[in-house]
Each structure stands twice: as structure tokens, then as C-alpha cells.
Amino acid sequence: MKIKKSNKFVEFFKRFGVYVVAGAIVLAVALTFSITAIVNSLPDAVDVGGPNLKFSLPMTNPTILKDFSSTALQENTTLNQWEAHLALDLQSEDNLVYSVLDGTVTEVKYDYMTGNVVTITHANGLVSYYSSLGEDVLVKVGDTVKGGTQIGKATATANSELLMGDHLHFSMTLNNDKVDPNNYLDLQNK
Ligand SMILES: [Zn+2]
The missing domain is CATH 1.20.5 (Single alpha-helices involved in coiled-coils or other helix-helix interfaces)
Structure with a gap:
């Protein structure tokens, strides 16, 4: 039992x-x-900008060659593939490149795919990246820059976008996540 x-x-x-x-x-x-x-x-x-952060454009009167897209795929003619483009491709008459905001240069490097890249760290968890710059980078790690400080000139050093010619591949992160620069830069009313 x-x-x-x-x-x-x-x-x-x-x-x-x-x-x-x-x-x-x-x-x-x-x-x-x-x-x-x-x-x-x-x-x-998250209030990323706030009234105290005043962004300027990374180029004078830039033309957007390729816009930011996190979901829609865009054609990369250089690599012959369709891909998300987590950056803006910009071109201007003189192709001079400026910091978009006050900050500190935290990296200057060369990468085969993205060319010469300057990284600037700003307040509030924001970081901006300037890719495909020429050899004559005007800043070094540790430099403090203002919004509008020239940091170099856009060329075609980014082999992943070589066929686009001289241009700036510009991207931003907020707390290490890629964000759409259009949310910060007034590119429509340049
Ligand atoms: Zn690009």
C-alpha cells in the first residue's frame, strides 16, 4: 500500500x-x-542633445550621396552588394571636414576598408566618426576640438566605398549604438 x-x-x-x-x-x-x-x-x-549641445555640419553645404539606413538595404557599387548604411556619405565643393560638436579626439587610425578615420568623443555618450579622410589629418589623439574645427579633408581612402570618389563617410554613436546623424545635424536647412 x-x-x-x-x-x-x-x-x-x-x-x-x-x-x-x-x-x-x-x-x-x-x-x-x-x-x-x-x-x-x-x-x-533619452534626451541626447539638450539645449546646450549645438551641432554644426561636418562639411560646408554638403550633398548627401548616400543617406543613413538601418533597415532598408542600399547598393554598394564598390563591393557589389546590398547593405544597410549606418552612416551618411557627404560631399562638398572643398571637401573640408569639421568636427560637428565640441569634444576630444580619441582615435586617429587607418583602416583598409574605411580609410583614415578620426573619432571624436563628445558629452552625453555621443561619439562621431569621420571616415575616408586624406593623409593630412589635422588633429591627434588627445586634442580638444570645437564644433567647426577642421580635422582634415575627405578623399577616397575608404576602399569599401572607393567608386564613390572623394567623400566623407560620417557616422555617430550614442552609448555605443549607431544612431542616425540626421537626428542631430540640420542637413535639410544647411
Ligand atoms: Zn558610406
């Missing part, structure tokens, strides 16, 4: 256990969706 009772209890627990596990999975999935929804809604809620 004792053994029989025990078996019944085990059977019951086994069935009960299934519901517990199923319940836990449902809760975990629901929680994941909730957290994802909260995280996704954060960037819009």
Missing part, C-alpha cells in the same frame, strides 16, 4: 511539474518581451 501511495504522489508531482515548467516558460517569454519593449523604447526617451 505504501508503495502504491508513493507512486501516486510521484505521478501527481510529475503532472504538476509539467504545469510548473510550462508556466515558468510562459513567464520567461512574457518577461523577455516586456524587457525588449522597454529597451527598444529607451533611445527615443
Whole structure:
């Protein structure tokens, strides 16, 4: 009798256990969706600029050769492929490149695909990247710059976009995530 009772209890627990596990999975999935929804809604809620951050344009009267796109694919004729373009490709008459905001130069490097790149770190978790610059970069790591300080000249050193000719491949991050520079730069009313 004792053994029989025990078996019944085990059977019951086994069935009960299934519901517990199923319940836990449902809760975990629901929680994941909730957290994802909260995280996704954060960037819009963050006050990135504020009235004290005054952006200037990285070029004078620039033409947008290729716009920012995080989802729609755009053709890269150099690499012969379609890709998201998490940056702006800009061109101007003199192709001189300026810092978009006060900040500190945190990296100056050459990369085969992106050419000469200057990285400037600003306030509020913002960083700006100036790619495809010529050899004559005018700043070095540690330099403090103002918005509008010339940092170099756009050329065609970025081999990944070689066929576009001389241009600036400009991108920005907010807390290490790529963001659309159009949200900060007034390119429509240049
Ligand atoms: Zn580009």
C-alpha cells in the first residue's frame, strides 16, 4: 500500500511539474518581451542633445550621396552588394571636414576598408566618426576640438566605398549604438 501511495504522489508531482515548467516558460517569454519593449523604447526617451549641445555640419553645404539606413538595404557599387548604411556619405565643393560638436579626439587610425578615420568623443555618450579622410589629418589623439574645427579633408581612402570618389563617410554613436546623424545635424536647412 505504501508503495502504491508513493507512486501516486510521484505521478501527481510529475503532472504538476509539467504545469510548473510550462508556466515558468510562459513567464520567461512574457518577461523577455516586456524587457525588449522597454529597451527598444529607451533611445527615443533619452534626451541626447539638450539645449546646450549645438551641432554644426561636418562639411560646408554638403550633398548627401548616400543617406543613413538601418533597415532598408542600399547598393554598394564598390563591393557589389546590398547593405544597410549606418552612416551618411557627404560631399562638398572643398571637401573640408569639421568636427560637428565640441569634444576630444580619441582615435586617429587607418583602416583598409574605411580609410583614415578620426573619432571624436563628445558629452552625453555621443561619439562621431569621420571616415575616408586624406593623409593630412589635422588633429591627434588627445586634442580638444570645437564644433567647426577642421580635422582634415575627405578623399577616397575608404576602399569599401572607393567608386564613390572623394567623400566623407560620417557616422555617430550614442552609448555605443549607431544612431542616425540626421537626428542631430540640420542637413535639410544647411
Ligand atoms: Zn558610406
